[in-house]
Amino acid sequence: MSVFTDETRERAREIIARYPADRSRSALLPLLHLVQAEEGYVSPAGVAFCAEVLGLNKAQVGAVATFYTMYKRRPTGDYLVSVCTNTMCNVLGGQEVYDTLAEHLGVGHDETTADGKITLEHAECLAACDYGPVMTVNYDFFDGVDPQTARGVVDELRAGGRPMPTRGARLCTLKEMAVQLAGFADEREGAVADGGPGEPTLRGLRLAQEHGISVPGFDPNTPIRSKAEADKAAAEAKARSEAAAKPAPAAARAVPAASGNGAGPATGTTGNAGTGAPAPAAEAAGSTTRDVKAPDDKSPEVRAAETRQPDAATAVPDAPGTKIPVDPTPPAPRDAQEAEAAGAAANAPAGDGKPAGDEAGAQERNLKEAEAGTGGAGSAVASETGVQK
Numbered sequence: 409m410s411v412f413t414d415e416t417r418e419r420a421r422e423i424i425a426r427y428p429a430d431r432s433r434s435a436l437l438p439l440l441h442l443v444q445a446e447e448g449y450v451s452p453a454g455v456a457f458c459a460e461v462l463g464l465n466k467a468q469v470g471a472v473a474t475f476y477t478m479y480k481r482r483p484t485g486d487y488l489v490s491v492c493t494n495t496m497c498n499v500l501g502g503q504e505v506y507d508t509l510a511e512h513l514g515v516g517h518d519e520t521t522a523d524g525k526i527t528l529e530h531a532e533c534l535a536a537c538d539y540g541p542v543m544t545v546n547y548d549f550f551d552g553v554d555p556q557t558a559r560g561v562v563d564e565l566r567a568g569g570r571p572m573p574t575r576g577a578r579l580c581t582l583k584e585m586a587v588q589l590a591g592f593a594d595e596r597e598g599a600v601a602d603g604g605p606g607e608p609t610l611r612g613l614r615l616a617q618e619h620g621i622s623v624p625g626f627d628p629n630t631p632i633r634s635k636a637e638a639d640k641a642a643a644e645a646k647a648r649s650e651a652a653a654k655p656a657p658a659a660a661r662a663v664p665a666a667s668g669n670g671a672g673p674a675t676g677t678t679g680n681a682g683t684g685a686p687a688p689a690a691e692a693a694g695s696t697t698r699d700v701k702a703p704d705d706k707s708p709e710v711r712a713a714e715t716r717q718p719d720a721a722t723a724v725p726d727a728p729g730t731k732i733p734v735d736p737t738p739p740a741p742r743d744a745q746e747a748e749a750a751g752a753a754a755n756a757p758a759g760d761g762k763p764a765g766d767e768a769g770a771q772e773r774n775l776k777e778a779e780a781g782t783g784g785a786g787s788a789v790a791s792e793t794g795v796q797k
Contacts, residue, residue: 438783491531492531497534501541669730
């Protein structure tokens with residue numbers, strides 16, 4: 409089993425810390441990218457590692473790893489070349505690009521060259537129809553390719569070069585890309601400053617600007633806040649919401665004694681009707697139980713577990729916010745029998761169009777003869793009506 413580096417383990421802890429404690433399973437997707445960044449694919453050791461740090465079993469991790477195509481289950485080259493062969497790109501020549509690369513590299517779909525540099529794959533759609541035919545190298549776009557330009561790209565990759573994508577940042581290896589997909593920045597100097605947008609995209613923006621199309625309330629001069637400023641604003645908003653949620657301190661209520669009846673001070677119980685004392689909280693809420701947190705505030709996993717196996721901590725049926733489904737009154741046995749009889753009467757039995765030999769009496773006779781040992785090879789053959797001749 410492969411032993412992951414201390415850096416990978418530290419990054420795994422950092423990924424898990426991004427999520428609430430009771431939702432750590434949400435960290436599985438970036439964790440799979442993380443192990444792929446170290447080994448070049450999601451190996452059995454990577455599956456075991458993710459299961460260990462998240463407290464899952466390997467079957468749960470494997471189910472996710474085999475669902476998404478970006479997780480590779482066997483060693484993959486430094487550069488994953490994906491050629492779109494879906495409808496639009498195919499019409500524009502995508503299949504010819506793929507066939508040319510397959511012949512030139514000597515590999516087929518999901519296969520890697522002998523030098524370990526390139527893995528080739530079909531791609532059903534790369535979501536860039538207005539740039540077709542397209543191919544990607546480690547998910548960075550090369551637009552409007554033809555067989556010749558595609559061959560030039562892979563040749564440069566095999567020679568150790570890194571051709572510049574049509575759009576996006578500077579090209580990187582699959583392992584470097586997996587680190588970014590796990591949620592960590594590209595640490596190469598100036599890597600994200602390269603590249604540029606595509607002309608069809610800019611054309612759409614120009615048309616929107618020309619016709620004054622924008623989202624409601626859009627202000628192009630709105631400054632983009634730094635992370636520190638955004639964190640400070642979020643903390644202030646949270647503090648305000650918590651302050652607003654706190655109940656106001658209860659004011660002391662002094663209820664004078666009822667005049668003219670000689671009674672003492674009111675105690676606020678149900679026996680004080682007419683004294684102006686407030687009703688107890690249970691009566692006001694319409695519930696006889698303690699106030700509990702609404703079940704909808706809990707995680708789906710907790711709600712599902714409580715539904716299947718309630719315990720003493722489970723909210724009782726009349727707790728605030730709890731909705732208990734009520735089953736309809738079951739029909740009386742006699743009503744059910746009458747309904748069944750009515751249904752049978754409305755569906756007349758089939759006519760005489762039964763298959764030959766499907767006569768109940770004949771079947772019973774044949775069965776009895778077989779049990780008695782008289783249905784051997786020497787016995788007469790049953791006719792189509794099942795009656796022996």
